[in-house]
């Protein structure tokens with residue numbers, strides 16, 4: 001972070017959201033470290049169109065002219081920004097990121113069954129001229145089907161340089177001792193067997209990067225980190241959870257959500273945190289190691305009351321809360337997000353954006369203050 005802060009460029013984030021009509025939202029916000037006061041003159045101003053629901057409690061102004069600079073929004077300035085697409089996959093998670101150097105990352109792969117065909121079409125659109133998609137990193141937060149629904153499709157139709165797979169293992173992997181490849185001792189690996197997870201694991205066994213070499217496959221663990229990109233515009237990805245291979249070694253109590261990885265992407269002074277479906281107890285478990293003043297939080301467990309505990313939120317104090325959640329017709333039979341969680345965000349003036357209300361949500365993190373970009377997104381549903 002210290003090195004990043006030495007960049008001469010100031011930093012701004014622009015959240016761009018397009019709704020089903022041809023209209024879109026540009027939320028132009030100061031998201032520099034929210035622990036600091038900045039000289040940015042757009043602080044707390046959110047520019048929205050009239051057709052969307054905005055849950056935040058900050059000042060909003062209406063403005064349909066969202067492209068207010070000299071940038072025509074093409075790809076020429078891609079090397080100046082990181083784009084984070086929170087895709088509307090119904091009741092599930094999928095986030096596609098393109099880094100300034102062109103590196104790509106996919107975090108989770110949507111929901112199995114109800115919406116997976118639409119997700120597959122949508123993610124394919126990011127690679128219009130390529131037979132196979134290419135991902136430098138494919139991170140799966142955990143092995144539930146609303147997060148790895150199309151993970152096998154991704155692996156089978158892409159060149160993937162690195163995969164962060166779930167820390168749980170299939171029955172066959174436990175039986176064969178495959179978990180030993182990851183340094184896990186016998187008796188410590190946690191087994192979860194589902195058809196969706198098995199398809200993903202089977203696909204990984206034959207995964208290759210574009211040069212024919214094996215894809216690197218990792219498991220997430222607190223303390224691990226890696227970099228994306230080169231100096232000057234690189235991002236650091238740091239993992240905080242899970243902290244163990246087996247949370248309940250002596251009981252039959254088992255919940256895959258506890259094995260969700262909590263990690264944070266640091267880029268240009270910004271912090272974007274992902275928690276999968278981690279529970280309150282997981283947040284508490286790693287609280288002291290987490291950064292403060294997170295700029296964007298991918299809200300855990302789709303806004304369920306099992307997650308986003310008050311002490312956790314008091315610690316990270318997110319500026320934006322992105323909730324990936326479906327409607328009743330796209331798999332949300334759980335009443336997510338829970339009003340208790342929404343109230344916590346509202347009480348701390350966190351700006352809430354929901355995929356069930358807005359469709360795809362794009363966050364752009366720019367290295368230059370003078371440019372504003374407006375993306376054109378087509379919601380999958």
Ligand SMILES: [Zn+2]
Pocket residue numbers: 092093144146147276277301302
């Ligand atoms: Zn989930």
